[in-house]
Amino acid sequence: MNVVQKITAPGCGCDAPEHMKSLITIDEALSRIADNAAPIQATEQVAPGDAHGRILAGPVRSRAMTPPFDNAAMDGYAVDTTALSGAGPWTLSVSARVPAGQFPNLPVTGLSAAWIFTGAPVPAGADAVMMQEEVQRTGATIRIDRRPSPGQNIRRAGSDMAAGEIVLDAGQRLGPREIAACAAAGAAAIDVVRPLRVGLLVTGNEVRQSGSDHDRAQIWDVNTPMLSAALAGPCVDVVSVELGADNRNNLRRQLAKMSERTDIVITTGGVSVGEEDHVKPALGELGAETFFSGVAIKPGKPVSFGRLGSAFWLGLPGNPLAAFVTWQLFGTALVRALTGQPIGKHSRRHVITAHTIRRKPGRCELRPATIAGFDDLGREVATFEPATHSGRVGRLPQADGLLFLPADIDELPEDALVEFLPFCDL
Numbered sequence: 195m196n197v198v199q200k201i202t203a204p205g206c207g208c209d210a211p212e213h214m215k216s217l218i219t220i221d222e223a224l225s226r227i228a229d230n231a232a233p234i235q236a237t238e239q240v241a242p243g244d245a246h247g248r249i250l251a252g253p254v255r256s257r258a259m260t261p262p263f264d265n266a267a268m269d270g271y272a273v274d275t276t277a278l279s280g281a282g283p284w285t286l287s288v289s290a291r292v293p294a295g296q297f298p299n300l301p302v303t304g305l306s307a308a309w310i311f312t313g314a315p316v317p318a319g320a321d322a323v324m325m326q327e328e329v330q331r332t333g334a335t336i337r338i339d340r341r342p343s344p345g346q347n348i349r350r351a352g353s354d355m356a357a358g359e360i361v362l363d364a365g366q367r368l369g370p371r372e373i374a375a376c377a378a379a380g381a382a383a384i385d386v387v388r389p390l391r392v393g394l395l396v397t398g399n400e401v402r403q404s405g406s407d408h409d410r411a412q413i414w415d416v417n418t419p420m421l422s423a424a425l426a427g428p429c430v431d432v433v434s435v436e437l438g439a440d441n442r443n444n445l446r447r448q449l450a451k452m453s454e455r456t457d458i459v460i461t462t463g464g465v466s467v468g469e470e471d472h473v474k475p476a477l478g479e480l481g482a483e484t485f486f487s488g489v490a491i492k493p494g495k496p497v498s499f500g501r502l503g504s505a506f507w508l509g510l511p512g513n514p515l516a517a518f519v520t521w522q523l524f525g526t527a528l529v530r531a532l533t534g535q536p537i538g539k540h541s542r543r544h545v546i547t548a549h550t551i552r553r554k555p556g557r558c559e560l561r562p563a564t565i566a567g568f569d570d571l572g573r574e575v576a577t578f579e580p581a582t583h584s585g586r587v588g589r590l591p592q593a594d595g596l597l598f599l600p601a602d603i604d605e606l607p608e609d610a611l612v613e614f615l616p617f618c619d620l
């Protein structure tokens with residue numbers, strides 16, 4: 195096996211024909227999202243049990259040390275090792291019984307032991323807990339053959355979290371692991387970012403509801419259900435889903451209305467250069483700002499980003515694979531930016547290509563790929579179709595993510611190391 199090269203930076207397409215010169219790189223597009231989309235300030239409070247998938251608006255501090263007291267890690271006997279003189283064995287009298295949830299009244303003194311259960315507070319005077327399997331109990335006495343170590347089987351107060359310690363920072367997405375830390379920190383109510391209000395406007399005269407009867411020149415709408423599914427998550431409220439005809443005046447009215455009640459307006463289709471592509475002209479008439487218009491990628495070249503009033507606009511291409519890929523690259527980044535989560539390249543990793551690639555250079559290609567397994571060095575190996583077709587989604591369910599094929603590369607051998615972005619949900 196021969197690693198030919200390590201590829202990190204997708205090229206910029208700047209040796210491309212004149213009409214591609216205005217296109218920017220993926221990383222430049224991500225920077226423009228990060229620079230323009232400041233986190234929304236609105237927050238709300240939720241209980242830890244309702245926080246799944248929400249984004250922390252501020253740090254979470256531990257309200258008290260945890261565990262709150264020294265406690266037994268095993269069912270057994272709490273003893274004072276300093277009272278065990280000589281080489282043993284030792285016989286101790288069982289002087290108390292301490293179940294979890296009950297505070298011990300009596301200290302352990304001399305050759306006495308407290309019968310203790312996992313999670314129960316360790317009595318004063320004891321400095322070790324013997325597992326019950328390691329002692330012989332007879333009536334009200336136990337025999338210990340081997341000297342316990344001081345501290346054995348005791349979980350010390352504060353050993354997990356100190357009082358006041360920051361356990362989570364703002365911008366963290368709350369999954370089961372983070373919610374566990376919040377609960378252990380004693381958080382009764384957690385400050386989270388209020389869900390983003392998102393509107394979806396799917397354009398195209400030819401688009402009809404999936405499964406419906408349609409005329410000969412019409413097609414089933416893939417983008418509405420696909421993006422509705424992509425947006426389904428606790429940090430987003432989809433407040434409006436509309437279809438829009440290829441008509442500038444109508445689109446202008448729809449965009450204006452949608453932008454008044456949303457943080458993000460997502461459009462699909464009508465964003466390229468043809469006379470029937472009315473989304474950008476309609477936004478122009480409404481005085482929208484444009485932060486980028488076209489990225490040197492395949493699929494998804496016309497993807498655009500701007501602002502209309504207080505709402506951000508993300509213009510995804512109509513081709514369904516292009517819409518999905520640009521959602522994965524830029525839509526998820528915009529949601530992250532507006533909810534205060536870092537956006538970066540951290541989720542990209544490197545994989546090995548399973549086949550030779552021959553392609554037309556010019557744009558960085560995002561090719562759907564499947565992680566098929568590992569090579570003999572333990573590296574992930576990706577398989578993929580011979581080409582990327584922006585209108586095809588039939589094989590998308592088999593893909594795990596996107597390979598980044600740099601703009602200037604026309605051929606890559608088998609076993610090349612390339613960047614890979616796993617698909618992610620909100």
Ligand SMILES: Nc1nc2c(c(=O)[nH]1)N[C@H]1C(S)=C(S)[C@@H](COP(=O)(O)OP(=O)(O)OC[C@H]3O[C@@H](n4cnc5c(N)ncnc54)[C@H](O)[C@@H]3O)O[C@H]1N2
Binds near residue numbers: 417462464465
């Ligand atoms: N002269 C040029 N033509 C095109 C260029 C270009 O640079 N110069 N770019 C091409 C590229 S790349 C893309 S991507 C598409 C994107 O165009 P639009 O975003 O304007 O999308 P539409 O033209 O409206 O639609 C493209 C394609 O997708 C189908 N579509 C649209 N909506 C849906 C939907 N909801 N569900 C399923 N399929 C949908 C539509 O029927 C078209 O076939 O432009 C190229 N052209």
Ligand code: MOO
Binds near residue numbers: 491494496584
């Ligand atoms: O950029 Mo488009 O998605 O290739 O057809």
